Amino acid sequence: MKLTRLILPGRLSRKYGAQWAVAAGLTLLACLYIKEEIGSRIVDRLEVFAYDSRIRAQHGELDPRVVIVDIDEKSIGEVGRWPWSRDVLADLVGKLDDKYHVSSVGFDVTFPEPDNSAGFATLQTIAQREFGDIPRFAQRLDKIRPQFDFDARFAQALAERPAVLGYFFSNEERDVNKGMLPRPAFTTAALGGQDLDAQEYRKYTGNLPLLQQSARAGGFINPWPDDDGIIRRLPLLVRHGDGYYESLAFSTVRMALGASRVKPVFYTAEELHLDAASARAYGALKGLELNTKPRPMMIPLDRDLSMLVNYRGTGGPAGGQYRYVSAVDVLKERLPVDVLADNIVLVGTTSAGLKDLRVSPTNVDYPGVEMHANIISSILDGVYKQQPDFHYAVQLAYAVGLGLALGLLLPALAPLASIAVSLAAGGAVIASNLYMFETLDYVIPVAPALLLVAALFLFNLAWGYLFEFRKSRAMVSLFGEYVAPELVAEMAESPASYSMEGETRELTVLFCDVRGFTTISEGLDANALREYINLYLTAMSEDIRGNRGTLDKYIGDAVMAFWGAPVRLPDHASRAVATALKMLESAARLDADFRARGWPALNIGIGLNTGEMRVGDMGSRIRRAYTVMGDAVNLGSRLEGITKEYGVGLLVGEATRLAAPGFVYRELDRVRVKGKNEPVPIYEPVGRSGDVNETMQAEIGRWHEALAMVRAQQWDAAEGLLQELLRQAPERRLYQLYLGRVRRYREQPPGEGWDGVTTFDTK
Missing domain, CATH: 3.30.70.1230 (Nucleotide cyclase, GGDEF domain)
Incomplete structure (x- = not known):
């Protein structure tokens, strides 16, 4: 209590005590939300809106290192409806490697079923029914069988080139495991007894074993929408059984960088300022290390092994962030070689009929393949939007600082000054947050701080309106x-x-x-x-x-x-x-x-x-x-x-x-x-x-002369002047009063020490 009185004068405490108490309560609520002791869907939604606004404000330039080979309407019109036969895809892979010399190609497509589009099964049925009595027909059919095995042709094309196939994971009970998974990036044995906070899946839809065994790698293509259906982050690794598997983007960029190994790296006890046992129990993942040349590359991740998608724009061929080329133009070699040479290629689709459009913070019809492209660009640039471990400290500093400053200032400010200070505080929060987001790549939640500013302002505004109105009413009643x-x-x-x-x-x-x-x-x-x-x-x-x-x-x-x-x-x-x-x-x-x-x-x-x-x-x-x-x-x-x-x-x-x-x-x-x-x-x-008027002024002047004569005890002169004034204004009792005093003073002179003062003994 004594400390409070030292800090806050008693008069101010009495005047603003209630407002300070409410400000402290609002600040405490903000701190509890930041520490995740309480939750609020409204604040969560506002935070999501704030994050999406920051993402939409970004305007990335064209990244020439990543090119999307688009199975677009033009390609479908010239080649035929999707899915294309595997011999066409084999030709596509061959052209990308042999003609255009791409560094790697990732298929945002899954191939779980065999390709029967060649019609070889129909020929076998005809041979058995119509030409069963002609042995040479059956022999000739067996001889030309390889020409109709489009899966084998596609597998052969994959085996010779830097290609990555996509596949799906699932936790749906009705799903069954199908196809084959690639080798995991690593298993739990590589963790040395530590654990990773990863999304786990039980089911998968992989590629045909022939295709997956031929491809150098595979990567899952699962979307990861938030509760509102918007995709803001994608995992780089997920867990299935004892293995940790790569995403399509991660696997494709790893191959392009020439890395053959993925190693999880944990913070050391020294970095965590903990003893060895506590550090092992904490198990904080520092990132994933790729054995690239000339030096290893470290990729930081969130604790769930995901990465925020650093969207470069609105996406799509018209977005201008990535070059889109029609798949048919690759097949028919219509493109200059330097458009694709040494670049990473993702094969996907923007065709609405193929339903690979997702919802992003920047566009409700965002091509799914371009989400993988954004992840690849971030890894190539070494730029990762992350929520650092110290984001709690920053948010708490925002909340406590704003609560203290605005809580003390706003109650004492006039409305216009209160608006100006609140806008300045909110602007400072936004500016500092944008600086950390755009320059340092830190994603710091900003909604709690802005809501605290708004709540303190609105509370003081309401207090000023309601309680000052009551004061005004009280003023009316009092005065x-x-x-x-x-x-x-x-x-x-x-x-x-x-x-x-x-x-x-x-x-x-x-x-x-x-x-x-x-x-x-x-x-x-x-x-x-x-x-x-x-x-x-x-x-x-x-x-x-x-x-x-x-x-x-x-x-x-x-x-x-x-x-x-x-x-x-x-x-x-x-x-x-x-x-x-x-x-x-x-x-x-x-x-x-x-x-x-x-x-x-x-x-x-x-x-x-x-x-x-x-x-x-x-x-x-x-x-x-x-x-x-x-x-x-x-x-x-x-x-x-x-x-x-x-x-x-x-x-x-x-x-x-x-x-x-x-x-x-x-x-x-x-x-x-x-x-x-x-x-x-x-x-x-x-x-x-x-x-x-002048007459009255003259009378007053004559009266002051008479008064001076009385005080000088010039009784005769004073009496003569007073009688003259009385004749001019007979109704004025003052002249009669002084004539009576002059007569009395003449009979009983007041003496030389008289001060001319009249004493009244009654009220």
Whole structure:
């Protein structure tokens, strides 16, 4: 707990703790999937899609070393329907070796049945039935028998040339072993007691013994589709009985390379950093070694002895990755010799009718023979797409790094920044993964990392939408009754910037009260009083909220409000003064309406003060309110209370006058209110600077002269000027108040140390 507090500040932990916890949970799920502790078909499918996308993005050039002799529609049209007689195939093999000098030829075709296309059996039947009495006919037939043995001719052609025959393995119970298998690449005896993780088969469909014994090698041609039917990898070796048998591609390229032996090589104890016994128990296959010249060739494999097919493109004659030539053009020697010379040849078909089209990541109609060609190209290039043993470490590094970085960052980011960071993280994962795939030939699963990025982004987006929406609603419920709707909307756009927590700010506070409300309440019945007070409070509240003020509370007939919180307002003092002047105008309109109704007159007093105040959610466990407190607040309340003493509707303190210079003020006095020892100047705002006429400005100027005379104890001069002002404005109680003070001070002089301050002992 102490460590957590050191790493993550308490305030951040409280603010983002839930989001961090969910991010940690998502990261843990990703790690468990990577370690194969849990499974997910959705993630598996996304990973397959990601792998296929990387394969499709590759664009390999023509590999001239591998040529496909195609039993295509053209060849079938000229030679005849498939299967062709074995004498035609014997001629094909002979032409490939004698005329075109290929390095090896692999048949993606199986020959399990004898060839009876020569019709020799029919001749024998005729000889027995129709010419049985002619011995010379039977003798002549026996003499020409070899000319009709097309299997023998094909076998003779195979025996003299570097040819590999294809065959099938099976585990179907209904199948029976048929034909003959070639010699295995090696047996379990060559493993020295170690074991290989290989696909095992019980049944096979091989070639005629005569053909297989004549051919130099054989290779299985089993497709290896994944669960979705797409072929992404092919085995190089499988097991049958005690033997390990080569694939057609492996056997064909081995023959072309001149290798006569296949040797399994295991990692040594030193390479595995294990003791000898543990290394033997681990049994990790390093690869298959071919005894090529001048140095052996090592072919790395996956643990199931398979290899990912590094598809070079969309496949087929139009794909451009391998040269296709029609078989009939070979038979009729229409091709230049250099097209096939010293190249590896695969005999197969692209004819749809012969059904050797498979599904690959790049094409739904991919020629099966070209899959073998891709394996051959990889071995010739020494380029193998592999999933290395350390792929778990890379994936875990992705997951932990992304979970930590995005889990900490996204909760604190704005939506656009969150999108940018998530896209950058996903782009970095994709870029690094593509680099390992294209440059290093490492196949590292990428779906868990990308899904983690997406999950963290979507979670934080949902959290931001749902929970921030709740915060916005909470903001409305918290502040909606205090501030204007437009301010609530502004606050809801960034709710994190506002809270009910207490803080100290410079604000301007307003207190408004109805003069003589007790008398008013006594003169009205309950319903009339309710309407009277409701109309008054509504008008005052609308004026306050209409100028971005925060309505604090109603205290009976009194109204309390402030400016500058929760929304910060640099001009809070000016807004407060302007609002107070408008409230006086609204009160005057209400007064006229109330008098017309026969209700008592409405007179209000307003006190304003500016200063540092404590603002926030305050109260008890039972009831709390967003309000302000402090000495500056108390002074505002006292100013409202003494407005009636000076016969004015509005009083402000010195700090408010200085903070709101755009108004014309009449200084009234320096007072010492109850609860404060320091005297403060008080002022009456008369109006905005441009709205006060010259007559009023002249009157205010004369008044300030009279006030200066009073403070200088020039009683006679002050009295004369005050009487003059009173004649001009007989309704102004301020002049009457000071005339009374002058007469009293003349009778009882305040003395030389007088500071001109009026002290109020009551609120």
